[in-house]
Amino acid sequence: MNWSVEDRNRRMQSLFYLLGVAVFFIGFLRFMPFLLFIGLFFIVLGYTSEKYMLYLTRHLMLINKKTDTRLSIGENGELTLMFTNTSRLPFFSIQGELEIDAIAEFRESTHEHPQSCTFTFSIPAGKTISITCPITAISRGTARIRSFQLTCEDPLHICRVLLRPNELIRNRLIIYPKPLPVANVSQLRPRHPGFDPAAHALFHDDTAPSGTRDYLTSDPFRYIHWKASARSGRLQTKVFEKVAHLSWCFVFLTDPGNTANRTTDDFEKRISATAYMTKFSCQNQISYSIYCNNKPMGKKIITELEEGHGTAQLRKAWEFLAFMQKWQIKAPVDQSMRAIDQVLSRPQTLFIMDWDRLSENSPYLLKWLNFGHVVFFLHIEGDALFFSTVPASGGEMSV
Structure with a gap:
């Protein structure tokens, strides 16, 4: 994912440049090599920190794959973000901040609003890491990461940049509804003929006998099971598989x-x-x-x-x-x-x-x-x- 550089804090870098130029100029006027070296060192530090941050913005990637986190109301889960470092240098002092919709809350949030979360991480050269943010589902619905930013600094904290993603983060939170029992659902009976077995159906399959029982005067004569009747000594009626649609x-x-x-x-x-x-x-x-x-x-x-x-x-x-x-x-x-x-x-x-x-x-x-x-x-x-x-x-x- 490409980043948009929203803000560059160059106050410390400007101070290093100013101090370096001043020390270098004094050393040049007084022919003091040590001061020349110190001034040049400050200038190089300021320049290197800026190049380091530019290098970071090009090689720090958010793996923006479509990921769905499914929870039920009141259930705890984790929102996961994956970052990769494609460079040969490690990156330090990266602080992330994100905000999601109000249907969920971050359990370890230190913000006034529980929908916001901050985290800090470092990433070695050529590695991929996962950042997990514990969340709790509050209400039914779907949520996305509405705002996300990274604050990155060089190891000496000379230069700092604020990065925002150039595209929508595809992580999604899906919160299922909480089932509420409905009275007398078990009393509903299938009312249409079909071919699916049903314990309480009003219909049966004449081609699928499932057993026998004692004959009743209301039973059709064609349903009498003659072999079972001969074995038991009394009339037996076929029992069929109940089916319905x-x-x-x-x-x-x-x-x-x-x-x-x-x-x-x-x-x-x-x-x-x-x-x-x-x-x-x-x-x-x-x-x-x-x-x-x-x-x-x-x-x-x-x-x-x-x-x-x-x-x-x-x-x-x-x-x-x-x-x-x-x-x-x-x-x-x-x-x-x-x-x-x-x-x-x-x-x-x-x-x-x-x-x-x-x-x-x-x-x-x-x-x-x-x-x-x-x-x-x-x-x-x-x-x-x-x-x-x-x-x-x-x-x-x-x-």
Whole structure:
């Protein structure tokens, strides 16, 4: 990385030049070789210190690779910077100072503001060193190094320069949301036929028997297991593998002109509830996707996380939630719903995590219900979070 020299402190260097010239001139007038040598020595020191600092700015490099530090709220971690010395001379007395966004704090900061940190290091010739700054995650979001500077001095502290990077430092801090439990999530049942095993599904696979049980009068006659019945001496019915289409979809639809009606705490709770739901989905092998109307760059109306499952999907989902900010909501709700409707190709379970002005966009809701989607709405009452569902016949009932 190239540096921009913001400031050069040459007071001490100027003093060495002035003193050297004065002593050299006195020695020249009085024919004193010793004073000539001393004056010339001061002049050379001042000149050498300046060349040393110029040499340092050319050979001291910050390895500016894209590095992400991932933490959860309240978790401790480290922000790492790597410097390399490409010269044959060691560099001493380098002091760094950096500042990050307010979602994290430096644990060992001596500044008035805990988002600022200073460190001092020296680097041998031809070596690479790592500087670690201990941090603590405070709130959900992403943070970058907003300001960074190095104050460098020569070994004799004659000359000093202030260096700032010419490009954005690519180190990034990602703080995941804190999951908040949602009531009765375990009672939600898959309501669409499919091929994924499900312990509480309403459907089963006729081609995948998993055992037998005693025959009931309500059991179809074709499900009787004749060999098992002959062995046990009483009628046995086949038990089949329960299957369903396990796919959840989490939707955020916030009206750009209605953001003042929801507090930041309310939005954070909805983010935390989604984090809990995605974690629950990961533990139960349920695939899911996320849609939000914070318009990304380009022609897309919505920001989306494509359907997936497992720990890799959970990591993507929490990063997706970490980047979501209410001030980024720009896409109109009706356009966003139209875009979401185009990608919902099969019936799914939809969780509306945030939706402003619901009544104005009910036609899309009715379309989703008629298509076969099961729609749940997240409600917040104090510290309690729970879902309610809208049946296709209309009205609203609690889960």
